[in-house]
Amino acid sequence: MASKIDITTYNGNIINGAFVSTPTTRHSIDPATGEPLYEVPVASKADLEDAVSHARAAFKTWSLTTHEERSALMLKYADAVEANHADIAKLLTMEQGKPISLSNKEVTMSIHWLRTFATMQIPEEVLEDDEERTIYSTHPPVGVVGAIVPWNWPVLLGLGKVGPALMTGNTVIVKPSPFTPYCDLKLGELAMPIFPPGVFQVLSGEDSLGPWMTSHPDIDMISFTGSIPTGKRVAASCAQTLKRCVLELGGNDAAIVCGDVDIAKCMPKIATMAFLNSGQICMCAKRIYVHESIYDEFRDAMVEFTKKNIKTGGGFEDGVVVGPVQNSMQFELVKGMYAEVEKCGWKVALEGKVRSSGKGYFIEPAIIDNPPEDSQIVREEPFGPIVPLMKWSSEEDVIGRANALRTGLGTSVWSKDVANAEKMARQISAGSVWVNSHFDVAPNVPFGGHKESGIGMEWGIEGFRHFTNSRSLWVWKKIFE
The missing domain is CATH 3.40.605.10 (Aldehyde Dehydrogenase; Chain A, domain 1)
Incomplete structure (x- = not known):
């Protein structure tokens, strides 16, 4: 025994x-x-x-x-x-x-x-x-x-x-x-x-x-x-x-959402993979690129899903998805990113907040609405429950934006047209690329990153x-x- x-x-x-x-x-x-x-x-x-x-x-x-x-x-x-x-x-x-x-x-x-x-x-x-x-x-x-x-x-x-x-x-x-x-x-x-x-x-x-x-x-x-x-x-x-x-x-993973997706079907996975473990996963969806034809609908659906389903609290509470940030150092870094939202005038779709009352390092999820591509929230991995949504129009453009950073850990492509999504996925420089999923890992599948x-x-x-x-x-x- x-x-x-x-x-x-x-x-x-x-x-x-x-x-x-x-x-x-x-x-x-x-x-x-x-x-x-x-x-x-x-x-x-x-x-x-x-x-x-x-x-x-x-x-x-x-x-x-x-x-x-x-x-x-x-x-x-x-x-x-x-x-x-x-x-x-x-x-x-x-x-x-x-x-x-x-x-x-x-x-x-x-x-x-x-x-x-x-x-x-x-x-x-x-x-x-x-x-x-x-x-x-x-x-x-x-x-x-x-x-x-x-x-x-x-x-x-x-x-x-x-x-x-x-x-x-x-x-x-x-x-x-x-x-x-x-x-x-x-x-x-x-x-x-x-x-x-x-x-x-x-x-x-x-x-x-x-x-x-x-x-x-x-x-x-x-x-x-x-x-x-x-x-x-x-x-x-x-x-x-x-x-x-x-x-x-580290990574700063992109999720590319095409205009033909069924938003209701893909939203649970995408939203959860943005905020799982309080965003403290190197392969979380850190940058979400949504086709301009569905951007507003997707944004509103993600805000609604997060409000209803992404609960913040202690790890032993029922139904919690976002627990505390793990340590005080990381807590201060994420707080700094949240403070940057107001300082830079980014538009907010869901205003996350730092819980100042009580003990523990709790920060609620935030969704940033179409910030500039060169903004800190897009270019730097926050490692916290905050995610930007950005619009795209051409496949060449969005693939270039997904590949633009010095990181290359994971990326996902979401589309009903699986063949075209796979074609896009093969142009991504990252160690793991998923079509119609995100953050799948297995012990028999190699895992690692490109570039830095x-x-x-x-x-x-x-x-x-x-x-x-x-x-x-x-x-x-x-x-x-």
Whole structure:
């Protein structure tokens, strides 16, 4: 039977299959109440050195295990996560702020991701085979992987790194965001009795821990999810030791709505994908381009749908879609964007507001009516529940506008004419493009960004390859005959 966790107690970082306490602890804040949560460890440089040393030692044997052995442990681990589903989802809402329904979905997705990863294996390819020689293309593991996890999806994006790292034969050290350390520590705790010591470790720390990891000469790869400015610093740090890095960075996703859509049918998805998780998803619909022939009708319908269906409140309240902004820093950034609305004289279709009474970081959704293309709300990712609607008339124009930014994470095209929508979609520079949907992801489908939205891909066999080296193996058969 899988072990059960106690979400109120944190005995230390997970290093070499054991709890390691630290002289210094810290706590995060429940963003719905402003109240402190539980004390967690603060890793020192010595703790990191200890974890890296154990990870390198464990790699020697873990890298030699078979796919079947790794798969069996990954499935056992998925069962352990599932056995603690309710507690992990509750803890996720407490630390991240998202509605409990979304927390449950994130945990469910994470379990599905793990079980799918357990079935995936990079195929070994025979490039040439004759009487004289056989040439193989093989993919050995990189070594020790540092997984730096963001605060918006700490469970899915954490385990979305752990699964491929371990299944390809690497060892992994997970660093949660200081804003959301709790779930990732508990996920590491669940792994302790399942994986060999040193294979899966978790270090909670301050902002200094990330740079220590990215510059560490004995960490062979960094898998990072976060903002574009931080991603650039990660890449620069990794360059010092020429370590591999995969960067999944910010986006400013466009949704292109054609004039032939059935507004009532597409509105629930589009509006929800604009405000889900308080807009704190890199692949939310951040810029919505609506054909001029239906613009007014679409705008009014989106305002009406949002008023009726997009409820703001604490994550444990019934029917909530928009929970609190996760932390005070992000809260101030989003407040600044809302203040910019009045300062710049943008026309407002739905006036969102910052809740000044009570505790917690609550901001209600706002819809901006056809702001200028060069305005801040269009060109910068707000990472909050505010979205601009803009008019378009020609396909060439709207594709150019969708592609104009230095980001390229995701884009959607909405039309009854599926063939033409697909034609438009193929002209979009983004890592994920959807026709008549938005923000679909799957563990067997590669996920990542173009341009400044990232380097490399996660998930799918292509994502697995990033956790490996490419090796050509030449076997000459008759030299000693």
